[in-house]
Amino acid sequence: MLEIKGLKVDLEDEDKSILKGVDLTVPAGEVHAIMGPNGSGKSTMSYVLSGKDGYTVTGGTATLNGVDLLAMEPEERAAAGLFLAFQYPVEIPGVGNMTFLRTAVNAQRKARGEEELSAGDFLKEVRAKAKDLKIDAEMLKRPVNVGFSGGEKKRNEILQMAMLEPKMCILDETDSGLDVDAMKLVADGVNALRSEGRSFLVITHYQRLLDHIKPDVVHIMSNGRIIKSGGPELALEVEHNGYTDLLAEDA
Amino acid sequence: MAVLDVDVKEGVDQETVDAVAQLSGAYKYGWNDDEIEMDYAPKGLNTDIVELISGKNEEPRWMTDWRLSAYERWTGMSVPNWAMLKLADIDFQDLYYYARPKSMEVKPKSLDEVDPKLLETYKKLGIPLSEQAILAGVEGAVPDEGRKVAVDAVFDSVSVGTTFQKELAKAGVIFCSISEAIREHPELVKKYLGTVVPPTDNFYATLNSAVFSDGSFVYIPPGVRCPMELSTYFRINAENTGQFERTLIIADKGSYVSYLEGCTAPKRDVAQLHAAVVEIIIEEDAEVKYSTVQNWYPGDAEGRGGIYNFVTKRADCRGDRAKIMWTQVETGSAVTWKYPSCILRGDDSQGEFYSIAIANNMQQADTGTKMIHLGKRTKSRIVSKGISAGKAQNTYRGLVSMHPKAKESRNYTQCDSLLIGSECGAHTVPYIEVKNNSSRVEHEATTSKVDDEQLFYCRSRGMDEEEAVALVVNGFCKEVLQALPMEFAMEAQALVAISLEGSVG
Ligand SMILES: Nc1ncnc2c1ncn2[C@@H]1O[C@H](COP(=O)(O)OP(=O)(O)OP(=O)(O)O)[C@@H](O)[C@H]1O
Numbered sequence: 120m121l122e123i124k125g126l127k128v129d130l131e132d133e134d135k136s137i138l139k140g141v142d143l144t145v146p147a148g149e150v151h152a153i154m155g156p157n158g159s160g161k162s163t164m165s166y167v168l169s170g171k172d173g174y175t176v177t178g179g180t181a182t183l184n185g186v187d188l189l190a191m192e193p194e195e196r197a198a199a200g201l202f203l204a205f206q207y208p209v210e211i212p213g214v215g216n217m218t219f220l221r222t223a224v225n226a227q228r229k230a231r232g233e234e235e236l237s238a239g240d241f242l243k244e245v246r247a248k249a250k251d252l253k254i255d256a257e258m259l260k261r262p263v264n265v266g267f268s269g270g271e272k273k274r275n276e277i278l279q280m281a282m283l284e285p286k287m288c289i290l291d292e293t294d295s296g297l298d299v300d301a302m303k304l305v306a307d308g309v310n311a312l313r314s315e316g317r318s319f320l321v322i323t324h325y326q327r328l329l330d331h332i333k334p335d336v337v338h339i340m341s342n343g344r345i346i347k348s349g350g351p352e353l354a355l356e357v358e359h360n361g362y363t364d365l366l367a368e369d370a
Numbered sequence: 371m372a373v374l375d376v377d378v379k380e381g382v383d384q385e386t387v388d389a390v391a392q393l394s395g396a397y398k399y400g401w402n403d404d405e406i407e408m409d410y411a412p413k414g415l416n417t418d419i420v421e422l423i424s425g426k427n428e429e430p431r432w433m434t435d436w437r438l439s440a441y442e443r444w445t446g447m448s449v450p451n452w453a454m455l456k457l458a459d460i461d462f463q464d465l466y467y468y469a470r471p472k473s474m475e476v477k478p479k480s481l482d483e484v485d486p487k488l489l490e491t492y493k494k495l496g497i498p499l500s501e502q503a504i505l506a507g508v509e510g511a512v513p514d515e516g517r518k519v520a521v522d523a524v525f526d527s528v529s530v531g532t533t534f535q536k537e538l539a540k541a542g543v544i545f546c547s548i549s550e551a552i553r554e555h556p557e558l559v560k561k562y563l564g565t566v567v568p569p570t571d572n573f574y575a576t577l578n579s580a581v582f583s584d585g586s587f588v589y590i591p592p593g594v595r596c597p598m599e600l601s602t603y604f605r606i607n608a609e610n611t612g613q614f615e616r617t618l619i620i621a622d623k624g625s626y627v628s629y630l631e632g633c634t635a636p637k638r639d640v641a642q643l644h645a646a647v648v649e650i651i652i653e654e655d656a657e658v659k660y661s662t663v664q665n666w667y668p669g670d671a672e673g674r675g676g677i678y679n680f681v682t683k684r685a686d687c688r689g690d691r692a693k694i695m696w697t698q699v700e701t702g703s704a705v706t707w708k709y710p711s712c713i714l715r716g717d718d719s720q721g722e723f724y725s726i727a728i729a730n731n732m733q734q735a736d737t738g739t740k741m742i743h744l745g746k747r748t749k750s751r752i753v754s755k756g757i758s759a760g761k762a763q764n765t766y767r768g769l770v771s772m773h774p775k776a777k778e779s780r781n782y783t784q785c786d787s788l789l790i791g792s793e794c795g796a797h798t799v800p801y802i803e804v805k806n807n808s809s810r811v812e813h814e815a816t817t818s819k820v821d822d823e824q825l826f827y828c829r830s831r832g833m834d835e836e837e838a839v840a841l842v843v844n845g846f847c848k849e850v851l852q853a854l855p856m857e858f859a860m861e862a863q864a865l866v867a868i869s870l871e872g873s874v875g
């Protein structure tokens with residue numbers, strides 16, 4: 120599904136290298152987790168994969184089902200099935216959450232040559248999915264993320280994911296700022312979407328989320344590289360011992 | 371009667387040709403018969419042309435004299451140059467004031483000959499083919515039924531002219547062309563015409579007073595709530611009212627009316643100068659909502675061929691507790707010069723102004739409002755959203771004036787500018803005068819660039835750059851879009867998106 124090889128990325132405006140050769144493969148149907156110290160480049164990697172401006176790829180490749188991701192516009196990557204749940208979801212004043220969702224869903228359908236979802240069908244679907252995530256009707260009408268609490272913003276990201284039905288989902292610290300019940304809701308949402316044709320890359324600092332969303336593989340990122348990969352037990356090790364030993368091992 | 375035909379369009383009848391020919395001896399700038407054959411009316415302006423226009427409309431002498439004195443006045447005036455607009459000098463003697471300019475005779479023979487970009491826009495607005503042809507000025511194009519051009523595209527639910535007129539008559543509402551009103555309701559016209567925008571007001575208004583060809587007249591009797599939204603579309607030949615439109619709206623005591631002007635579909639038009647005047651009189655406890663969507667041809671990307679739009683719009687809240695609300699969406703024209711104003715004369719009267727002005731490519735917009743507080747406890751609110759893209763210049767110019775007697779009055783002004791790209795400009799020019807110490811004026815202004823984080827967020831969800839910009843800009847304009855009547859709001863949203871095409875990437 121997702122294949123990253125030797126990915127090197129610099130900041131565009133500064134002479135600073137952030138990713139220093141990332142190798143990572145997420146096969147179809149699997150859930151992988153990425154952990155790692157603050158500032159190690161996790162969010163940068165997810166932004167670069169989604170096509171955000173401000174970075175220069177200086178080496179390596181990234182493909183989604185064999186298609187070169189890095190050559191595409193952000194919206195083409197989305198239509199190809201890539202989704203990023205933002206660490207910091209963006210507020211868009213004046214644009215209703217529902218309008219935003221519908222525009223996004225139909226834009227992707229159009230890009231894939233599918234028919235637009237009718238207003239009625241869309242409404243039915245969004246209501247059902249919002250209900251599962253305990254997002255009330257009032258929140259659907261409010262402007263996108265404006266005045267949403269931290270946890271509401273994160274749940275809203277998952278709602279978007281559920282509506283867009285992507286193939287490759289990257290969740291950047293979706294668990295941060297969620298209370299215990301909300302974390303369960305989000306995890307249930309993710310688990311409901313797990314399927315053979317869909318993969319997840321879950322960026323997190325805490326083992327807690329991984330209790331609910333069982334990862335197949337856990338990667339540790341440090342200083343712009345994946346320094347270790349292993350099974351779920353790797354997350355437990357981080358939880359108990361922190362990164363010191365792992366970093367020492369790598370050095 | 372055939373002579374009652376006051377259309378300003380090509381194919382003017384033989385009578386006009388004769389009338390003009392008769393005047394030709396006195397016509398200073400000269401033309402020969404051949405030219406008349408071709409053009410049907412001479413270029414330029416003089417008393418003969420004013421008389422001719424008045425005569426064609428079968429106007430009474432007082433009206434003709436009114437026009438002539440405006441013309442006298444106009445000859446001594448010069449073009450205002452205080453606006454932040456760069457424009458080529460207009461040769462006012464090189465314009466047509468009656469009948470169609472010659473170039474309009476070269477009409478497209480079918481939709482195949484019409485600019486494909488224009489057709490694309492019609493398609494996006496969902497306008498049926500037959501109406502597209504009319505809007506594009508295709509030769510021989512006729513509407514499906516009646517002449518409700520663009521009505522179906524905008525107002526699905528409204529039935530055609532006749533039932534509409536019947537219902538209005540039952541309520542006692544007068545809604546007709548201004549030339550008809552001059553003939554049929556002279557007492558009302560005499561009483562109100564020129565009392566809000568006097569014929570001496572400004573260069574363009576004075577010109578309009580001399581040569582206005584047609585326009586709308588509305589009278590709402592005391593205590594009547596107009597049973598439907600009035601729109602120029604419903605009036606016969608409304609699409610041909612021409613470049614000097616004159617509108618007079620009177621809301622008598624305790625009445626209410628919502629009036630829609632304009633069209634979301636861009637109209638192909640070769641008349642370069644448009645100078646309309648709108649006067650609104652609002653008596654005690656009456657309320658008027660006036661909404662405009664202005665989408666005249668803005669010219670091509672290099673700024674060639676667009677329309678100059680110089681409009682004087684003013685509402686006079688004459689009675690106590692009178693209310694006016696102006697809402698405008700200005701997306702068209704090469705040059706827009708327009709300041710719908712509110713004279714808050716009655717005590718406790720209220721004025722509101724909601725505006726979206728979009729300028730793309732080479733467009734220039736200088737627009738805003740004037741709130742003149744004369745009465746006690748008068749209130750005004752201004753919400754202006756200016757969007758500039760391409761190489762366009764967008765200026766908000768607003769005056770808030772609190773007179774000595776306007777005790778305890780209030781104004782709130784919010785003026786936001788959004789820039790798309792780095793070659794455009796936004797300017798805010800507020801004038802504030804407060805001549806008493808119990809009134810309060812608040813002014814907030816912001817200028818921002820369209821936010822890259824927001825655009826990326828939208829694009830990461832699958833929208834292309836243009837869709838993302840349209841969505842973000844529509845969000846920016848939300849407060850104003852909400853002030854529009856429902857049917858209009860949907861169209862206006864689509865229009866915002868279309869106006870910004872080509873502004874990114
Ligand atoms: N636009 C930018 N300008 C300057 N520095 C940047 C920029 N983007 C990323 N960085 C730097 O790159 C490094 C990696 O940042 P990134 O956000 O990818 O880390 P992270 O692993 O997601 O951290 P966290 O766990 O705190 O979310 C940091 O040192 C950060 O300051």
Ligand SMILES: [Mg+2]
Pocket residue numbers: 161162163206291292
């Ligand atoms: Mg991060």
